[in-house]
Amino acid sequence: MVTGTASPVEVLEKYRTIAVVGASKNPEKEAYTVPRYLKDHGYRIIPVNPTATEVMGETAYHSLLEMPEEVGRTVDVVEVFRPSDELPQVALQVAEMKKRYGRPFVFWAQQGLESEEAKGILERNGIQYVMDACMRAVHQIHVKKTV
Numbered sequence: 001m002v003t004g005t006a007s008p009v010e011v012l013e014k015y016r017t018i019a020v021v022g023a024s025k026n027p028e029k030e031a032y033t034v035p036r037y038l039k040d041h042g043y044r045i046i047p048v049n050p051t052a053t054e055v056m057g058e059t060a061y062h063s064l065l066e067m068p069e070e071v072g073r074t075v076d077v078v079e080v081f082r083p084s085d086e087l088p089q090v091a092l093q094v095a096e097m098k099k100r101y102g103r104p105f106v107f108w109a110q111q112g113l114e115s116e117e118a119k120g121i122l123e124r125n126g127i128q129y130v131m132d133a134c135m136r137a138v139h140q141i142h143v144k145k146t147v
Helices: 006-013 029-040 082-102 114-125 134-145
Strands: 017-021 044-047 077-080 107-110 128-129
Touching: 006 082, 006 128, 017 029, 017 114, 029 044, 029 134, 077 082, 082 107, 082 114, 107 114, 114 128
Parallel strands: 017 044, 017 077, 077 107, 107 128
Antiparallel strands: none
């Protein structure tokens, strides 16, 4: 697999299961409305939130590495709604998931989030990434028309 920046449109066209790190229980927050939009458009959402047991009717996990193996093996994309300074920590968890399960295929940092350190971790582990892009906006502009 080619490492580095993945095409946001191709990611949303190709992959259907998204683990959302920082998924919120608060319907006022983007970390709720974006995954909700994706769920409403046929994506499987797996919330990751250490303070929740359930988000949007889906079982929430405390961290990526605390997911049961049968769940971890299904994750195509990890979408992150955490501050940029937390991206390297999440990238390390994604790298560990890839070692365990051969997945996920893509790390996606939501709009406004970017980290050179996280990019380096992902590149060293052969994981494609998208940074500073909104999944909902990409889907609304590019994918919805073609699906």
